Every structure is written in C-alpha cells, then in structure tokens.
C-alpha cells in the first residue's frame with residue numbers, strides 16, 4: 001500500500017473514533033471447528049469503565065486478547081485510539097501498546113521476580129534508557145498507588161495473599177502511566193471485603209488518572225458498583241451494551257436471568273442500601289464519604 005493512502009486512512013480513523021478508545025468491528029475468532037466470535041462489534045468509550053460479561057466460554061478473554069494483539073482473529077477490525085491494530089508488527093503499534101496496561105486473570109506475575117521487579121518489567125522493555133534508580137522510584141510509586149505497603153516491593157509473589165497479588169499485577173499494569181487498562185476478572189478468588197476494596201481502588205484510579213477500563217468480570221457487585229456500562233457476550237457476539245437499567249429493560253433470557261436472578265437482586269439491593277446510607281449520612285453531616293456507587 002502506498003504511504004499516502006495509509007496516512008489518509010489513519011486520519012479518517014482518528015476522526016471517526018474521536019470519543020472512542022476501542023472499536024471492534026466484524027470480529028471473527030475460531031479454534032478448529034469451534035467458532036467463538038462471529039461478526040462481533042463493540043465500542044468502548046474514552047473514560048468509561050466498561051464491564052464485559054457473558055457465560056463461561058463465550059469468548060471474553062479471547063476478545064481481550066484480540067484487542068491487545070495476543071490473538072490474531074480470522075477476520076474483523078480492531079482500532080485502539082483510532083489506530084488499526086490487526087496485523088500490525090509490534091514495532092509499528094508500539095506507541096499504542098505503551099498506552100495500555102493489562103492485569104491478566106490470576107495476576108500472571110513472574111514468580112522468580114519480586115513485586116518491584118515485576119512492576120519494572122514493562123519499564124525495562126519499553127524504556128530501556130531509564131536508569132535503575134528512577135526505575136526503582138517509579139516501581140515504589142506504583143506499588144503505593146495500588147494500596148500495597150512499601151514493604152511489598154521486595155517480596156516474591158509466593159509471599160503475597162491473593163488480594164496483594166492482584167494489586168501487584170495492577171501496579172505492573174500501571175507502570176507506564178497507561179490511558180487504557182484491561183482487567184481480566186480482577187476480583188475472582190477474593191473475599192467480598194477484598195473484592196470491594198479492589199473495586200474501590202479501581203474506581204479511584206480510573207477517576208484520578210482518567211483511565212478507560214475494559215473489565216471482564218463475573219462479579220455482579222463489581223458491575224453494579226463501578227461499571228459505567230456493561231457489554232454482554234452471547235451467541236458469538238456482543239448482544240447488548242448499556243447501563244444496567246438499560247440492559248434490564250431488554251427482553252433477553254440470559255440478561256434477565258443474570259441481572260434479575262437471586263444474585264442480581266441481592267447486588268441491586270446492596271447498591272440501593274448503600275445509596276440510602278450515603279444519602280442519610282450526607283443529610284445528617286453534610287460531609288458524606290465514598291463514591292456512593294457501592
């Protein structure tokens with residue numbers, strides 16, 4: 001393709017995707033005979049936390065891997081911040097890759113590296129000219145940012161609790177000051193208090209740093225408490241995207257069962273209770289705390 005044509009195409013994409021961080025069109029993924037996605041479309045808006053839900057095996061992680069370039073789809077288009085990502089060599093898409101951080105399922109920390117060394121991995125990879133002292137300072141800052149104590153830095157993953165491992169993975173995902181954060185089941189395996197604390201931390205970071213968050217989860221509390229919109233995967237596609245009230249208005253059996261089943265109703269009741277508590281606290285003291293969403 002001649003260079004001017006490529007330039008024209010990129011400018012058009014940048015304009016077209018002005019308020020969109022991630023745009024997926026016509027995505028198709030298969031493994032042998034198994035068709036996982038077929039004509040999947042999705043837009044993630046800049047600055048939102050988009051929850052991605054769906055039954056087990058519906059292809060949530062494969063979708064994330066397709067966006068971040070770990071899975072080459074059979075067909076379709078993926079744009080991140082207006083740049084086409086499919087078929088781009090690592091070097092070509094480097095500027096965009098630097099703008100995202102990923103927390104994989106289970107944290108995916110390197111077991112032979114300390115927490116601080118784990119956080120430093122992307123810094124070493126993408127900014128090899130940064131010296132050891134500055135690298136250490138950045139890692140210590142990111143570790144504190146996720147709510148971990150400074151003493152966690154020299155520890156190995158095997159010495160951490162599940163919740164601490166997730167935070168260490170989050171610190172690594174934040175290492176390069178990303179604009180975009182991918183979180184794959186961040187609260188899986190955490191106790192309810194640990195999960196709520198992790199959600200609060202995610203929301204605070206997203207608001208403070210102006211992040212866009214693509215968040216795969218099965219955790220209804222997470223969806224209700226911190227997600228701006230939710231995308232539902234079923235039948236090899238994204239069948240709906242919207243706020244929870246918008247999704248509840250749809251007549252899809254899986255959506256109704258998921259959000260209106262006993263767990264969904266419990267999560268709704270918890271959110272409403274918290275809202276009432278916050279409102280009462282504000283009325284009584286004029287200084288209500290918390291984000292009022294959980």
Ligand SMILES: Nc1ncnc2c1ncn2[C@@H]1O[C@H](COP(=O)(O)OP(=O)(O)OP(=O)(O)O)[C@@H](O)[C@H]1O
Pocket residue numbers: 031036054055056057058059060061062063
């Ligand atoms: N590398 C692979 N090779 C073969 N099949 C794969 C591969 N990766 C994913 N799959 C299959 O694709 C389907 C979707 O997998 P994926 O991990 O995206 O599901 P998911 O929606 O994230 O599920 P869960 O909620 O259980 O984590 C599954 O049936 C899985 O077995």
